[in-house]
Amino acid sequence: MVRKYVALLRMKYIEMLAYRLATIVWMTGAITQPLITMAVWMNIDPSQSDAFFFYFMAVIFVERMTSAWDVWELDREIREGTFSNYIIRQLHPIHWAIAENVVYKLLFLVILVPIWAVAALFAPALRFDISGGQLLLFLAAVLLGAALRFLLSYTCGLLGFWVTKVAAIYGVLEVISLFLSGRIAPLEMLPPFLQQWSIFLPFRYMIGFPIDIINKAANGDGIMKGFVIALIWAAVFIIVLQFVWKAGLKKNQAVGG
Amino acid sequence: MIEVKHLHKSFRVHVRKAGWLDAVRHLWKREYRVVEAVKDVSFTIEKGEIVGFLGPNGAGKTTTMKMLAGLLHPTSGEIKVGEYVPFEQRAEFKKMMSLVMGQKSQLIWDIPPMETFLVNKAIYDIDDRAFRRTLDELVELLELEPLLTKPTRSLSLGQRMRCELAAALLHRPAILFLDEPTIGLDVHTQEKVRRFIADYNREHQTTILLTSHYMGDVTALCDRIMIINYGQLIYDGELAVLTEKLAPYKRLEVQFAEVPNVRWEDYGEVAEIEDGNVVLRVMREKVAEVSAHFLQHFRVHDINIQDPPMEEVITRAFQEEVPHGS
Numbered sequence: 067m068v069r070k071y072v073a074l075l076r077m078k079y080i081e082m083l084a085y086r087l088a089t090i091v092w093m094t095g096a097i098t099q100p101l102i103t104m105a106v107w108m109n110i111d112p113s114q115s116d117a118f119f120f121y122f123m124a125v126i127f128v129e130r131m132t133s134a135w136d137v138w139e140l141d142r143e144i145r146e147g148t149f150s151n152y153i154i155r156q157l158h159p160i161h162w163a164i165a166e167n168v169v170y171k172l173l174f175l176v177i178l179v180p181i182w183a184v185a186a187l188f189a190p191a192l193r194f195d196i197s198g199g200q201l202l203l204f205l206a207a208v209l210l211g212a213a214l215r216f217l218l219s220y221t222c223g224l225l226g227f228w229v230t231k232v233a234a235i236y237g238v239l240e241v242i243s244l245f246l247s248g249r250i251a252p253l254e255m256l257p258p259f260l261q262q263w264s265i266f267l268p269f270r271y272m273i274g275f276p277i278d279i280i281n282k283a284a285n286g287d288g289i290m291k292g293f294v295i296a297l298i299w300a301a302v303f304i305i306v307l308q309f310v311w312k313a314g315l316k317k318n319q320a321v322g323g
Numbered sequence: 324m325i326e327v328k329h330l331h332k333s334f335r336v337h338v339r340k341a342g343w344l345d346a347v348r349h350l351w352k353r354e355y356r357v358v359e360a361v362k363d364v365s366f367t368i369e370k371g372e373i374v375g376f377l378g379p380n381g382a383g384k385t386t387t388m389k390m391l392a393g394l395l396h397p398t399s400g401e402i403k404v405g406e407y408v409p410f411e412q413r414a415e416f417k418k419m420m421s422l423v424m425g426q427k428s429q430l431i432w433d434i435p436p437m438e439t440f441l442v443n444k445a446i447y448d449i450d451d452r453a454f455r456r457t458l459d460e461l462v463e464l465l466e467l468e469p470l471l472t473k474p475t476r477s478l479s480l481g482q483r484m485r486c487e488l489a490a491a492l493l494h495r496p497a498i499l500f501l502d503e504p505t506i507g508l509d510v511h512t513q514e515k516v517r518r519f520i521a522d523y524n525r526e527h528q529t530t531i532l533l534t535s536h537y538m539g540d541v542t543a544l545c546d547r548i549m550i551i552n553y554g555q556l557i558y559d560g561e562l563a564v565l566t567e568k569l570a571p572y573k574r575l576e577v578q579f580a581e582v583p584n585v586r587w588e589d590y591g592e593v594a595e596i597e598d599g600n601v602v603l604r605v606m607r608e609k610v611a612e613v614s615a616h617f618l619q620h621f622r623v624h625d626i627n628i629q630d631p632p633m634e635e636v637i638t639r640a641f642q643e644e645v646p647h648g649s
Contacts, residue, residue, distance in 0.1 A: 069445050069448075070445045070446055072445070073441055073442050073444070073445030073446070074442060074445070076441070077431065077434070077438050077439075077441065077442050080434050080438055081431060081433060081434050081438075084433040084434055084474070085433065147427055148427055148428070150389075150394050150422075150424070150427060151424075151427060151428070151429040153393075153394055153412075154392055154393065154394065154417060154420075154421075154422050155417060155429075155443075155446055155447075156414050156417040156418050156446055156447055156494075157446045315396070315410070315412065316396045316410075317396075318394060318395060318396070319334065319395070
């Protein structure tokens, strides 16, 4: 399996280099929405400007590290019939997608971390003071968030075996997630009932939860509880994905000649 | 090697009439129709055979092939490829077969074919030596050397198909499914691909099932053909036998100095009459007699006797039920 991953990562890296421009546009384009949202909040409550600045910079970082695009890829591949080429080969197609995620996110990491470090020299609001343990917890939460978003996106993509243009369904989830993950506003600013919901739904663990750790907005108990809930969701997604995969293969029409 | 018994596949298709009103009505009321793509198909293919699978568009050949490759679940019936049931998706099964689809590329589009080859090497656990050996052989047979490092998207269709074949054969599958491997290729490249398939089969005893629209592929490669139409296998046997059964006539082309005024129907079926050139379909046993008669009684510039073109034979087969061949 290690050899297979080495080969897939290498190939995805070469492929990414072939898409240099698209990759850069894609990365910078995703920054716009959090920046505008940040400007809006700063305007509403100028006294909290620094906090908003830190929060939304963290949103940009975490959002890029956990972003998932697999639903669009699968939607297209299943609809056009090219997915067949993955099914017939001796390796589950999900590994191709995992390798792609790893390559792109490593790229985001090596670009975003130095940018943050340099920016922190000039903007004190970006500096943070946490222990090594907390940093590890933050990274673990980011990883878990990436896994959750990936699993949800991939599972939705597999629904393409039943529905054409399945990305529309995922679009609805994205809108819900916009609010409940903390992308539009820090979760503590949501109405209490939404805050309650967000704790038990998976979306918070895709973006808001890691930020709460680095922000020190979550205490030890909250962090523990968060990891447990996120892990339960990950397990649920894995089970659903396997079920959808098996049922999907039965349903597969392998379109196209 | 391949055993298929009473194979059925039906699809539920959503029916929709054209027009706005119907489009709106279908938002809440959907009608479905069951289409039987494959009906009670049975056959066996032995190791090392090359079998041509023919049929008009939508006849069920690709559907059958996809079931053999494990992409589609049969509605009922049995399929065994080697010792495996394809739709169970066992790793051992995937390692022993390969599927090449003329219209669906497995090569990664924006990077050179060599990268796909390296990924396949890892996926199929091919060791370095075996990979080198196989690759060298394929590069030579398919003349791939100059193509290996160009991005796939910049290759011509023919170049891509040659790389496609190489990618499919790197793990030395015992069974190769070829779905329209020569589609869209020019005559010269078609010929190249055919020669490669024939040589490869002879060299490695690979079992090959091939679908094609081009009669040339079939006549050049397959001794045995299966014809499928409306989902049913209507012929399974030797190509030569089919020709005799369906075309008990020869094509007699005569160039007269002056077209005689006779009833051509007395000699055979008229295919074409134009400027002194007459083409007749004459029953095999009467060919000698009819040509002798023409030469004796009329001024003939040229005379030419041929077997009917394969296209004509197959088109007939598609139109009528053919008794099973030997």
